Amino acid sequence: MESLGELLESMKSPAFRRRSDQIADHLLKHPLILSLRAEHPELDEKVLRTNLSRLYQYVGDHENCEQCPGLERCPNDFQGHYSKLDVQPVNGSQEIYERKAPCSLQIAKNNEDQIRKRVRSFYLDERALNEGYDEVEIMAKDRLRAPAVHQVFRYIQDTKENGLSPRGLYLTGSFGTGKTYLMCYMLHELAKEGYTGVIVYMPDFVEDLKSMMQDGSKVKETVETMKNCDLLIFDDIGAENLNPWVRDHVLGAILNFRMNRKPTFYTSNYPLDGLERHLSFTSKDGEENHKGQRLMNRISPFVDASQLFGENHRGKV
Structure with missing residues (x-):
């Protein structure tokens, strides 16, 4: 198995960096991210790249929801929920926050559970x-x-x-x-x-x-x-x-x-x-x-x- 030191060293390689930049560029051109930028023009490139992991989660959850296999087989990290992004000013700069929201199937299940109770x-x-x-x-x-x-x-x-x-x-x-x-x-x-x-x-x-x-x-x-x-x-x-x-x-x-x-x-x-x-x-x-x-x-x-x-x-x- 590759040691942690070797893994960290590989992350410094030009090939790894190029691949990471390609993924980031592709993510920033995704329609959902373009819509986010249109809604919040105050978000600059630096803020977006600092929050790539949140953007990746946001896009991945929504793509999973578009091909929903049903609540029991939900592939999202938090079953029955998807990521939503909030933009808020903090100390003069913009910050991106991620929160989980229940999907329509989860809301329906929650309502049914309350009825059964x-x-x-x-x-x-x-x-x-x-x-x-x-x-x-x-x-x-x-x-x-x-x-x-x-x-x-x-x-x-x-x-x-x-x-x-x-x-x-x-x-x-x-x-x-x-x-x-x-x-x-x-x-x-x-x-x-x-x-x-x-x-x-x-x-x-x-x-x-x-x-x-x-x-x-x-x-x-x-x-x-x-x-x-x-x-x-x-x-x-x-x-x-x-x-x-x-x-x-x-x-x-x-x-x-x-x-x-x-x-x-x-x-x-x-x-x-x-x-x-x-x-x-x-x-x-x-x-x-x-x-x-x-x-x-x-x-x-x-x-x-x-x-x-x-x-x-x-x-x-």
């Missing part, structure tokens, strides 16, 4: 929240879904225009018609407006609550999160195996706090009257109609119900 899921496949949404595809996928889809779209638009309402939605329908997908779409769209949201897959949530009964602090933290988020969705309610404690002291407490304050949403295979029968029965105490009615009195008056018709699309490409 506003949405939290319990026991739901994260792909349902992260796969992206296409309004045209939502409408065209199954025309039988159109009335319910329009209702969700109207809810989103009304919230954007008028702010959050204490009324939610109750989507009922058979398996695989897209109830969860529509609710995730709604969360995503309203998260863009700054609203926080939680979606809870009820069967797994209830089972986990049973194991948390002895951990009061964890239960309290979970319940407080659900009480205070802007939008709360109970996904697949009616499919869980309830016990009296979960129904009366957890679910009841959450709904009692939210009614007349913040909207709660539901997806279910049951219509509202069928859900009441489900909530009236627990594995421990059997049927208790008044308990189911008490809970439904905190659900039915605060939702607009809509049936989602359509085919079962699970497993279809």
Whole structure:
């Protein structure tokens, strides 16, 4: 390997100097540098040559951006960012400063990350929240879904225009018609407006609550999160195996706090009257109609119900 002394000596050679001057001359004639000089005529040749490394970085980043291979394969030194140059007077002379600015792809990713931070899921496949949404595809996928889809779209638009309402939605329908997908779409769209949201897959949530009964602090933290988020969705309610404690002291407490304050949403295979029968029965105490009615009195008056018709699309490409 060449020693440092030999390397430094080679840099003094006329050939090395000629090559360096050729690179510098070519760089100073680049359209981006000519545009910089036109914008800042106060920049003289000496200042430019003193800042060749910054100019080289500036040009290289912009050339990479012109042939952008995508954010994940960004070749710039600082992924998703490119160099910008600022010219400022310092002690009577001009100085060139380099700073990094995010590209449009990085800005879009940052915005999407902020949106996702506003949405939290319990026991739901994260792909349902992260796969992206296409309004045209939502409408065209199954025309039988159109009335319910329009209702969700109207809810989103009304919230954007008028702010959050204490009324939610109750989507009922058979398996695989897209109830969860529509609710995730709604969360995503309203998260863009700054609203926080939680979606809870009820069967797994209830089972986990049973194991948390002895951990009061964890239960309290979970319940407080659900009480205070802007939008709360109970996904697949009616499919869980309830016990009296979960129904009366957890679910009841959450709904009692939210009614007349913040909207709660539901997806279910049951219509509202069928859900009441489900909530009236627990594995421990059997049927208790008044308990189911008490809970439904905190659900039915605060939702607009809509049936989602359509085919079962699970497993279809």
